[in-house]
Amino acid sequence: MLAEGIGDAECVRRVQQGDTDSFEVLVRRHQKAIFNLVYRLLGNYDEAAEVVQEVFLSAFKSIHQFRGEANFSTWLYRIGLNHASTRRKNLHSSQRRHIPLDGTEVIVDGTADPARNVEHKEIQQRVQQALNNLDPEDARIILLRDLQDVPYEEVAEMLDIPVGTVKSRLHRARQALRTSLAPYFYANRKAS
Amino acid sequence: MNCEEVQKYLSDFLDKSLDVERTQEIEGHLTACSLCSEEVASLAECQRLVSGLPVVEPPVGFTNRVMARVRETAHRPSPWERLFLLLRIKIPLQATAVVLIAVLAAYIYQKEPLQRESVVAVQPESSSKKQEGTHNLAPSVAQAPTAPSKTKQVAEKTKARVQEFKDSAQLKESQSSSKPEEQHIIVGNQLAAPGVARSQDQIRSPATLNPAPLQEKSSATSEAASPRLEQSSSPAQAKTELAPGPQAEKEASANAAAGKPLLAPEARGRGSSANSSVSALRSGAVVGVTLPADQELAIRLKEPGRDDKAAADRLASSGAEPERRSLSSQEEAKNLNQARQQAIQTGESQTVWVTIARNQYELFKKELADMGNIEVEAFTPNSKNDAVAKSSDRLRIKVTILPPLVSGKPVPSEPSSR
Numbered sequence: 001m002l003a004e005g006i007g008d009a010e011c012v013r014r015v016q017q018g019d020t021d022s023f024e025v026l027v028r029r030h031q032k033a034i035f036n037l038v039y040r041l042l043g044n045y046d047e048a049a050e051v052v053q054e055v056f057l058s059a060f061k062s063i064h065q066f067r068g069e070a071n072f073s074t075w076l077y078r079i080g081l082n083h084a085s086t087r088r089k090n091l092h093s094s095q096r097r098h099i100p101l102d103g104t105e106v107i108v109d110g111t112a113d114p115a116r117n118v119e120h121k122e123i124q125q126r127v128q129q130a131l132n133n134l135d136p137e138d139a140r141i142i143l144l145r146d147l148q149d150v151p152y153e154e155v156a157e158m159l160d161i162p163v164g165t166v167k168s169r170l171h172r173a174r175q176a177l178r179t180s181l182a183p184y185f186y187a188n189r190k191a192s
Numbered sequence: 193m194n195c196e197e198v199q200k201y202l203s204d205f206l207d208k209s210l211d212v213e214r215t216q217e218i219e220g221h222l223t224a225c226s227l228c229s230e231e232v233a234s235l236a237e238c239q240r241l242v243s244g245l246p247v248v249e250p251p252v253g254f255t256n257r258v259m260a261r262v263r264e265t266a267h268r269p270s271p272w273e274r275l276f277l278l279l280r281i282k283i284p285l286q287a288t289a290v291v292l293i294a295v296l297a298a299y300i301y302q303k304e305p306l307q308r309e310s311v312v313a314v315q316p317e318s319s320s321k322k323q324e325g326t327h328n329l330a331p332s333v334a335q336a337p338t339a340p341s342k343t344k345q346v347a348e349k350t351k352a353r354v355q356e357f358k359d360s361a362q363l364k365e366s367q368s369s370s371k372p373e374e375q376h377i378i379v380g381n382q383l384a385a386p387g388v389a390r391s392q393d394q395i396r397s398p399a400t401l402n403p404a405p406l407q408e409k410s411s412a413t414s415e416a417a418s419p420r421l422e423q424s425s426s427p428a429q430a431k432t433e434l435a436p437g438p439q440a441e442k443e444a445s446a447n448a449a450a451g452k453p454l455l456a457p458e459a460r461g462r463g464s465s466a467n468s469s470v471s472a473l474r475s476g477a478v479v480g481v482t483l484p485a486d487q488e489l490a491i492r493l494k495e496p497g498r499d500d501k502a503a504a505d506r507l508a509s510s511g512a513e514p515e516r517r518s519l520s521s522q523e524e525a526k527n528l529n530q531a532r533q534q535a536i537q538t539g540e541s542q543t544v545w546v547t548i549a550r551n552q553y554e555l556f557k558k559e560l561a562d563m564g565n566i567e568v569e570a571f572t573p574n575s576k577n578d579a580v581a582k583s584s585d586r587l588r589i590k591v592t593i594l595p596p597l598v599s600g601k602p603v604p605s606e607p608s609s610r
Contacts, residue, residue, distance in 0.1 A: 020266045024259050031258070049251050056258045061265060104447075126243045145207075146242040166577045171203035177238045 010074035015063050023063075027056055030073060033148060034080045040143050041084040043093065043132045051087050055080045058073075070157060078158050085136050123184070130180035138173035145170055198228050205584045206236055485545070486592035487553070488514045490568035491560050493535055493596040521547075528591065532563055535593045550585050560591070567594065 006025070014022035026189060039048035058079055066075055130141050144150045144158065145166075156163045198221050204210045205218050222229045524546045531542035548556050560566060 020259075020263055024255065024263055027255050027258050027262075031250050031254060032247070035254075036248050039248050040245065045248070045251075048248075049254065052250065052254075052257050053261065055512050057261055057265060058264045100417045123241065124245055127245060132243075142242055147245060149243070167203055172236050173236050174203060174206075177242070181238060181241070 004030060005041045009068055012063060012066055012068065012072055013159070016066075017062070023056075025062055026059075026072065026076075030076055031056070033073075034076060035076070036174050037143055038080055040128065040131060040147060041081075041136075041139060042088055043128050044091070047087060047091065050105060053065050054166050055083050058083070074154055074157055077144075079157060081140055087138070087176070090138055126181065130177055133180055134173065134176055137169065141166065141170050142173045194223050194229050194310060195221070195225055196221070198225070199231070202228075202232060206232070206239060272562060486571070486587045487589045488568065488570045488592070489557070489560065489566060490587060490592040490594060491564045492567050492594045494563040495596040531591075533592050535595045539595045541595060542592045544593065546589050547586050548589060550587050553587055553589075556589070560608060561595075564596070568592070 006028070011022045013024045014120065015026070031052065035048060035052045035185050038051050040047060040053070042051065055076070059076055065088060066072070100160070134142070141155065144151075144155045150158070152163045152166050156166045161168070161169075198218055201210060201214060201218060205215065208215075210218070222232060524544075527544050528546065530545045534540075535542045546556075557566065557569075
């Protein structure tokens with residue numbers, strides 16, 4: 001019997017006491033956020049699925065080391081970021097710093113207009129390409145803050161850096177992304 | 193506020209995390225500076241584009257796949273645990289193997305003395321020699337191979353073992369269907385084959401320990417001996433000739449030096465037991481011992497009166513015999529009575545082997561007590577350890593019938609073993 005209503009801390013305590021089923025609650029609760037973060041970091045759906053599986057497996061194996069000092073989600077994000085960074089490095093080295101765009105993504109909030117849909121998809125692909133080309137540190141901080149809307153304090157905890165550093169790095173990362181998306185902005189300005 | 197200061201706070205301005213005063217200052221600068229205004233617009237667009245990225249759903253069945261791997265991990269022991277699990281399985285297996293081997297070795301070791309005796313005792317003989325009777329024992333010993341080869345020993349050991357079990361199973365059958373010419377062997381040993389019985393007789397006969405007196409005796413007694421009974425010398429003679437002592441030991445050593453087969457150490461040890469009567473019996477005073485008996489009994493017959501002797505004679509001539517309910521075989525009952533009569537008539541001890549049901553032992557003793565005094569009653573040490581003998585419901589009993597003490601004639605009485 002899965003207790004969906006109970007908090008992360010209680011689930012973790014149960015898992016630590018040997019109740020494997022309680023871990024399923026944690027998986028269901030956090031898999032989407034972790035999957036999206038990893039997917040945007042890697043830019044590949046299948047790779048992301050594989051990495052996220054490993055993330056949850058690692059979390060389960062080391063759950064006895066989780067003391068409850070931070071949120072479980074923060075702890076899980078940190079594991080996810082580490083796994084994704086490692087895989088991203090491997091992908092970059094094998095693909096000569098070029099991660100191909102993945103066309104398998106599912107658009108949840110699509111509009112009814114097909115032309116608009118194509119345009120949206122193109123923009124999304126450009127942004128993803130820009131993220132793929134960013135420094136991993138910059139990509140991580142932009143995704144955590146702008147995509148996942150994680151508070152500065154938690155981002156600082158996940159990346160194990162001060163909040164001030166988070167802010168400055170975020171500003172630098174946004175500027176890098178803007179530079180990467182400059183052609184898009186130029187074309188947009190020209191069109192308008 | 194200049195452009196450089198504004199640049200520092202732009203991210204916070206976009207996140208709306210600045211206080212009201214600083215926010216108003218930046219907004220004032222942005223209205224005046226088109227460069228900074230453009231910068232803010234582009235950064236806000238980037239933020240909007242990233243946050244506008246669609247949410248991606250994990251693959252179908254992702255949770256189940258994750259949980260399957262999690263459960264597999266939960267039930268799979270770690271490498272260390274796997275190592276100790278292997279040890280946990282291995283240790284009992286090894287321990288069990290060691291215990292089994294030890295038990296088997298102990299069992300074989302316990303059986304070994306019997307087998308050693310059998311190996312020493314079993315000698316190949318032609319069928320013609322089997323019919324020669326007991327008076328040719330000494331020559332048979334002389335003809336026995338002095339140093340049998342190992343292969344031969346193994347073959348003989350196997351033969352003796354097979355014969356022993358076969359005879360145990362066919363005990364009753366052999367008792368009822370024995371031919372007259374083989375009866376002396378059956379009387380001598382109910383459980384051994386003729387060849388085996390002969391060979392063991394040779395080993396255990398006085399000739400082995402003291403050959404000279406037996407040769408004299410064998411010629412003297414060959415005529416008197418019944419074909420169904422094996423005679424020994426008189427008790428006094430048996431005692432002086434065969435009682436274990438330094439002379440016997442010396443002769444045994446001499447025989448060993450000459451390469452003659454000797455009794456197994458245990459058999460010799462048994463011969464030097466405290467009880468002299470039993471010693472005399474065991475050391476070969478009584479011819480015909482092959483396999484060890486479960487029980488040994490020596491009975492001193494009552495002194496017969498004239499009437500008794502006449503009655504015994506009448507009994508012998510008429511062939512009528514007193515009823516012996518404890519004995520299952522009529523043949524054995526007949527042998528027992530014959531031995532009694534011969535002991536009375538010849539004044540020499542007689543040995544009879546009988547096999548009775550274990551629960552008939554007390555009744556058998558009672559019947560023997562009617563004939564005389566039971567002077568010796570002893571269990572043989574081998575039979576105590578022999579699991580096969582213990583499990584059997586039959587007892588092999590060696591009965592030595594000692595002649596009655598004639599009044600006025602000094603006959604050394606043997607002390608009771610009990």
